[in-house]
Amino acid sequence: MFDDSNIIVGLEIGTSKICAVVGEQNADPASAGLNIVGLGQSPARGMRKGEIVDAALAEECVRNAIVEAEQMADVEIRSVYLGVTGGHIRGFNNRGVHPVVSADREISDDDVQDVIKNAKAINLPAENTVVHAVRQHFLVDGHDGITNPVGMLGARLEVDMHVVHGNTNRLQNSVRLVKGLQLEVEEIVFNGLASSLALLTSEQKELGALVIDIGGGTTDYVVYADGVIKHTGALALGGDHVSNDLGHGLKVPLSRAEKLKLEHGSALVDEAMKGRTLTLTNELGLPLKTINVEHLQRIMSLRLEEIFQIVAQDLEQAGFTDYLRAGVFLSGGCARSPQIAKLAEPVFQMPVLLGQTNSISGLKSALDQPEFVTAIGLAKFGSLKTRKREGKPSFAQGIKSTIAGFLRR
């Protein structure tokens, strides 16, 4: 059995499946310090558009996923990093300003803390809370692109923050559900952010990249440029909508539509499929209904294209289209649709790739699937957090070293 302190668990409560990833901290820099040792998943019930609509059903599914992950990794899970999503989540950039008052105009650590505090003081609607406040760059006297201003001279220190916020109650729903299973929630993490952590290398972040995670009920996207998060968004659209459209258009039940999507779906209308039909049979093998494969693919293509268009429009409005030199990375269950990259390329007018979770070692081939990206990213987020914490000496360590210092004298 592993030492529990090294175990980090990412839990994603998705609309179509619930996935728990167990990671183990290691010192190996090649794998970014995280080894995936276990994974549990369970089809989700009681979820719509990334949010819980039936807590009892959802709780059971989460329990199944956790139990499976525990068995596979042979650990006891005590705390998780919980992914959150939903159409209510928004991101925006905020700038904090702080005048440097010291006589020599040297920027001190305190100034930096103050300016960050100022940037975090944002005016949100009362029912909303901040999920993340991510630091972007400092500005000293209007000079952009400074990552560490301590020790520099200047009269005016500013910092840009990217703030992700969402409706408190709706965020708390999933936290409460997890707490009801006697699990600690270390932190809540926006799913889009988690996916981007798992997919992007620091080089890609520097170049500028867009990560789109198209899940069952929601589409989360994150823009990186100059190595920092510039923009985030969540759309309550996803694979469920594709299935729903198919059910509506082909006049088949939802469960059948879901199956058709997986078996015959394509993000682009396949020329070879034009005019082809498909006969659906009932359990006895008797023909029920004939559907047109071209229609199936057209309906699906239109929906997916629309999702990309909405994201592209949003980016254009925010003015980030020109920053994305590394291209667009797709993840989430919908990224499995055949030809999806080909569909997205003309919309974004840049290379579109299926994301790969390169930066993590462990059960590699089995894990490098688009639908696990978010959960892996959550575990990675956890490992980054704990490492940061370890960087600073803990209180106990501090006392120890002080005493040792005394003794040495």
Next chain:
Amino acid sequence: MKTKTETPVAAPESNQTRSVKIIGVGGAGVSLLDTLPGDEFAGAGFVAVNTDAPSLDASAAAVKIHLETKLMRGLGTGGDPERGRAIAEEQFSTLKTACESADVVLIIAGLGGGAGSGISPVLARAAKETGALVLAFVTLPFLCEGNRRHQQAQQSLEHLKSVADGVICLPSQKTFKLIDENTSVLETFRITGGLLVEGIRGVWQLLTRPGLIQIHFDDLCALVRNRHSESVFACVEAAGAGRSREVVEKLLAHPLLDEGRALAESDAVLVSLLGGKDLTMAEVNRVMEQIGRHCEHAQIIMGAAVDAEMKNHLSVTVIAAKHNPVAPAESPAAGQSGEPAEQAFPRGAARPSSRCMPQANPFSLQQREQTLAKNAGGRARKSGSRMRQEQLPLAIISKGRFDKSEPTIHKGEDLDIPTYLRRGVPLN
């Protein structure tokens, strides 16, 4: 108001350079005038104008103008704006004298009836001729009050808009959002009136309080001119440490702003902040930033003012106007006959932006006599409205599994409806 002695010329206060007259026209206008708290509007001249003697008697306004002619037989206008208009034309000089010596004239009226709809455009013209700036606050009738009243109100509104510098219009129907099943009729009218008074108060504060960031009256007029007929306004107040946040919250929750949706739709927004001496720039900034975020496409005019009495309080008035791309369709009543109705209320949408503009052609003496005589004869009116076929909303498309979940709305489109249906892609 009730306690104060009134002179025709408003007594200018130390910090006040404009003399303002507030004129209530018609039954609704006069009673609304009475609800204005006199102490708050100290310095304004109150004038009540009506054709109906009992209503004037009940009013507490200092100056009362009873428009009367023997042809009316003391019966008022009988809900016919033509009569109101004719009588106002007849006594044009009286109205003009009443407006004299005022820099700004605020007209309050309830449109749809006879006096309010008929007299206010004429009064606005009279006030303009004396050289005053004219701003009208009017209510439109409830939908249930019937087609005819609605058309009369619309006609009068159009006319008023072509004459006055600005018209701020509150459709009474909107107050339905504020009331519940048990609200009495009286209460409802009081709420409607209260909202209008709120708006007047906001404009009043704007005009009289010393501005840190001044809004000129012209700005206000430019905002409401040539816009959609229904501007929305909201006035909210908050006190204490978190007042700037609270004010924005209240504003966004204001029913007339449709939870901030009205802000998003409007293309011109006027924001006036009034605070005590402790009003900080950061607060002003915070409020403006939040409002700005909700109306990204709008032209925003902002003003901030300080009032020593507003200690610890912050009051924000927002007037939002929508652009009016098309002139309202010709209503059947106006198109029906070649009678005075049509020429008396020309639909002059294109209007020079200068302050002195040509007037809508007034009644000739002959015409006036004709109208009065005709109406006094008590002949049955032509039925103004034809039967109309109501249209049911288009068949609602089932949203399948998303039927009961919160809809995903993006730029007004319900994205839960299949894309191929919204885009009209045929599947044959």
